[in-house]
Amino acid sequence: MSKISIPQASQYTEGKENTGMIEIPACFPGYGTTLGNAIRRVLLSSIEGAAITSVKIKGVPHEFSAIDGVMEDVVQIILNLKQVRFRMHSDEKMTATLSVKGEKVVTSGDIKTSADLEIVDGSQHIATLTDKKSALEMEFTVEKGIGYVPSDQNEEEKEVGSIVIDAVYTPVKRVNYNVENMRVGKRTDYEKVTLEIVTDGSITPQEAFDKSVDILVEQFNAISSGGGVSDVTDIETTDVEEVEEENK
Structure with a gap:
């Protein structure tokens, strides 16, 4: 029985002038846009300032x-x-x-x-x-x-x-995200999400990202009949190599 794997931990790179890049590697095929869009919407609408x-x-x-x-x-x-x-x-x-x-x-x-x-x-x-x-x-x-x-x-x-x-109130000025294909094991259709977050300086991009994820987790936990996260499993991620997107 196949299961939907969970992505690897996010990676943060600090940029200039209150800008930061968040990478979420090894997203299950099709989940890059799902995660990127949800996080972007929460960042722009729901972070306290x-x-x-x-x-x-x-x-x-x-x-x-x-x-x-x-x-x-x-x-x-x-x-x-x-x-x-x-x-x-x-x-x-x-x-x-x-x-x-x-x-x-x-x-x-x-x-x-x-x-x-x-x-x-x-x-x-x-x-x-x-x-x-x-x-x-x-x-x-x-x-x-x-x-x-x-x-x-x-x-x-x-x-x-x-x-x-x-x-x-919102301390987040701009959010862009991009989804790329990447290799996980033998598969090349896994996805990496890259978010560019720009804030007003009252909060760092990393703090804004963490708050947005906390908000989403809280919302989904509230509507889950089990009150928690369903059974998911990590796939083997030791051999992770980015690949060129198709249709180059």
Whole structure:
């Protein structure tokens, strides 16, 4: 009786600028796309991250306002705030502040945070103060979440004087995968999946991959009538050699 074999352990190669490559060798024929597509979808939709969900700007009643001495209007400032990435070490809502004066370019590095909240990239542009008398004071609410949550879904929690903004939680910016044939024993139709994962720096590609696999395992275990993994067996993988794909 033949059984569906399980692949070998994944292999990670770190790249540049928050990029990593994950290889999953010796996948059973046809399972490369099954695994690659499932992991990619979870990476893009279900990995937890942190984002600004609301902001209070001193002297600004609503998002369609302009601020004296500031080049950008409030709409543009909010768009810039959506790009600020955080690494959050608490599950509770957190507050961050920004207070600047004088002629200067304001970046995410000017934001003041607590020990449980880190700015991933301090160079993200926020606003430009154009006068020596210019001033900009803001208070942010930062929360954890998954995916993308539009501002209208958070309106019920809106505080007086705050502007609720769309929250882009996902820390994974891009995922591509490729499936190639490889040799396992005498067979040449086994598959190797290669995933390229790019994150925002708040999480490594390896951590994102591991979390996505954990999520899938948890989901499949929940719907399995046996509550666990069915009987599978490893095939002999000591003689593993990549082969050229057909139709070269």
